[in-house]
Amino acid sequence: MSAIIDDNQVPKIPDLSLAHHRFIISQGPVELKEDAKNQLFVTIKEKNMAPFYKIMVEELQAPFDQGLYDTMVSKNEEELKKFDAKAVDAELNQGETEINEAFLSKADYYAEIGDKENALIAYENLLKRSITLGTRIDIVFTFVRIGFFFGDNSLVRPNIEKLRELIDQGGDWDRRNRLKVYEGVYRMSIRDFKGASALFLDTLSTFTSTEIMSYQDFVKYAVLTSLISMKRVDIKKRVLDAPEILEVISEIPHLEDFMTSLHNCKYAQFFRSLAAIEQAHLRTSRYLLPHMRFYTREMRISAYAQLLESYRSLTVTSMAQAFGMSEEYIDQDLYKFIAAGRLNCVIDKVNGIIETNRPDAKNAQYQSVIKQGDLLLNRVQKLSRVIDV
Incomplete structure (x- = not known):
C-alpha cells in the first residue's frame, strides 16, 4: 500500500463499521444480514454501547435483554464518573489544557457508545472553551463522522x-x-x-x-x-x-x-x-x-x-454479440436511451441496422447558440413586461 501511514491515526470514534453492519441488516443482501447482525451486537456488548443497543433493539425489533442493558448502563456511568473526576482534579491541580483533555475524553466516550445527543452537547460545550485550532478542527471532523454514523x-x-x-x-x-x-x-x-x-x-x-x-x-x-x-x-x-x-x-x-x-x-x-x-x-x-x-x-x-462512436452503422446482431446479450435485450435497452436523447442513433427495425446520427461540431455549436438565444429572448420579454408594469 502506497498510502502514508500516520503514527497518530485518528481513533475510530464512532466506529463506522457498525453503521455498515446496520445498513446491511436493513437494506443489504439477504445472505449477509445474519452475519452483520451478529457482528453488530458482539461489538455493542464489547464496547458497552448501552445507548446504541437501545436504538438497535427498537429498530430491528429484536429481543431486549434487560440484564445486559443494565450492566452496560452501569459501566457507562462508571466511566463517565471517572472523566468527571479527572476534570475536577484538573481544575484543582492542573491547567486549562488538562481540563480540556478531560472534557474531550468524556465527549469522545459519548460518541463511542452511540449517545449522539450527549456527544454533540459535550463537543459543543468544549468548542466554547479556549482550545487550540487543531483541537477545534478535530472536533468538527468528529461531527462529520457522527453524521456519517x-x-x-x-x-x-x-x-x-x-x-x-x-x-x-x-x-x-x-x-x-x-x-x-x-x-x-x-x-x-x-x-x-x-x-x-x-x-x-x-x-x-x-x-x-x-x-x-x-x-x-x-x-x-x-x-x-x-x-x-x-x-x-x-x-x-x-x-x-x-x-x-x-x-x-x-x-x-x-x-x-x-x-x-x-x-x-x-x-x-x-x-x-x-x-x-x-x-x-x-x-x-x-x-x-x-x-x-x-x-x-x-x-x-x-x-x-x-x-x-466507432461506426456509421452496424447490425443489431453484431452489437448483441459484442455485448453478449440477446438481440431483444439490446433492442429494448437501446430504444429507451434513444428515446430519452441519451444515444445519437436510430434503429432500422426492417433491416436490423443501427445507424448513428451524431451531430458534427459546427451543427452542435449552432444548436447551442439557437437554444441560448431563445433563453435570452424569453428573459428580455419577461423583463420588458415587468418594466411596462
Whole structure:
C-alpha cells in the first residue's frame, strides 16, 4: 500500500463499521444480514454501547435483554464518573489544557457508545472553551463522522463547510488531505461522482483516513466514481495507470475486470463485470445503494456510446454479440436511451441496422447558440413586461 501511514491515526470514534453492519441488516443482501447482525451486537456488548443497543433493539425489533442493558448502563456511568473526576482534579491541580483533555475524553466516550445527543452537547460545550485550532478542527471532523454514523447529512454538510473555513485559518497538511476524503465520501453519497472522484484521486498517495474506511474501500470508491464521471483518456492516465490503484486492485473482487474491460472494448466482459460490481459493491455500500440504478444505467450508456462512436452503422446482431446479450435485450435497452436523447442513433427495425446520427461540431455549436438565444429572448420579454408594469 502506497498510502502514508500516520503514527497518530485518528481513533475510530464512532466506529463506522457498525453503521455498515446496520445498513446491511436493513437494506443489504439477504445472505449477509445474519452475519452483520451478529457482528453488530458482539461489538455493542464489547464496547458497552448501552445507548446504541437501545436504538438497535427498537429498530430491528429484536429481543431486549434487560440484564445486559443494565450492566452496560452501569459501566457507562462508571466511566463517565471517572472523566468527571479527572476534570475536577484538573481544575484543582492542573491547567486549562488538562481540563480540556478531560472534557474531550468524556465527549469522545459519548460518541463511542452511540449517545449522539450527549456527544454533540459535550463537543459543543468544549468548542466554547479556549482550545487550540487543531483541537477545534478535530472536533468538527468528529461531527462529520457522527453524521456519517447516523446517516445524518444535515450534520455532515454544514460541518464540512465549517472545516473548510477552519483549515483555511491554519490547518496542517494532514487535516487538509483528511478533509478531501471526508468531502469525497459526502459528495459520493449525494451522487456528485465527478466531485468525489477528483477529491479521491487527489489523495490516493496520501490517504490516512482509516477512521472512515480501509484503503481498499477507498481505492474501490475512487475507481467507481472515476469510471462514471471521467473521460476515457483521463481514466487511462489517472486510474488505469495509477500505481496506487494497481497495487491493490487485484485484492478487490471484480474491480480490475470492470476497470479495464470498458477501456479495452471488451464489452461482453464489461457487462458481466458490471453485474458482479452491482452485487458485490453497489448493493453492499450504504453510500452507493441509493444510486445503484442510476450508476448501472449510466455505465451501460457509456459502453453503448463508446461502441457506436466507432461506426456509421452496424447490425443489431453484431452489437448483441459484442455485448453478449440477446438481440431483444439490446433492442429494448437501446430504444429507451434513444428515446430519452441519451444515444445519437436510430434503429432500422426492417433491416436490423443501427445507424448513428451524431451531430458534427459546427451543427452542435449552432444548436447551442439557437437554444441560448431563445433563453435570452424569453428573459428580455419577461423583463420588458415587468418594466411596462
